[in-house]
Amino acid sequence: MPKGKNCWYLLYCKAREEERAVQHLQNQGIESFYPVKSVEKIRKGVKSVKQEPLFPNYLFVNLDPETANFNAIRSTRGVASFVRFGITYTKVNDSIISHLQSKLADTDKSIDDSELPKIGDNVVINEGTYKGLEAIFKASHGLERSILLIKLIEQQAELTIDNKNFKLK
Known part of the structure; x- marks a missing residue:
């Protein structure tokens, strides 16, 4: 054929x-x-x-x-x-x-825990509504998401986001 x-x-x-x-x-x-x-x-x-x-x-x-x-x-x-x-x-x-x-x-290439930032590291969100916003890595949340701390109106708020949507600053 x-x-x-x-x-x-x-x-x-x-x-x-x-x-x-x-x-x-x-x-x-x-x-x-x-x-x-x-x-x-x-x-x-x-x-x-x-x-x-x-x-x-x-x-x-x-x-x-x-x-x-x-x-x-x-x-x-x-x-x-x-x-x-x-x-x-x-x-x-x-x-x-x-x-x-x-x-x-x-x-299919998921990010393993060794590639994630350490707790307290500064990261930058590179996709979605919060693109360009700086945040602090708080914890891994499941296999493909993490919890970040972002500053909104002078207060920190938690944001759960896909691991591929942020990077180390």
Whole structure:
């Protein structure tokens, strides 16, 4: 199968069966992309990191439109159907898939505790509403957030913020 002729198509999957569909597509030798993100959950006071779909019920498949058996793919376990506009299957631009893959690879690189500032260190918030504001690192809060002390109207207030959204001053 020459790579130059392949296109990415959008598939709609049965509820919570995206991973089953990916597995069965891989068994058929079909390249698929199922973007997931890590989400911190707290249940009964216990923190855990779960993988959740970026686009629930959807995944992407890379196919040669001239040789692919669209009926067999549509009949794959976990797959409901191709997303279509009329009779035309929805194609997704390669650059969008590449962008998603690179963004997800970047976000999977979480910051470990050794990279965080020490308690009392001055930091600068580099994203969001408080961008440019100086703060004091107070504590790590979960796997991906920290508590900072910011000065608002001559009083210090706590702010919980993603670790990637501030840096050492």
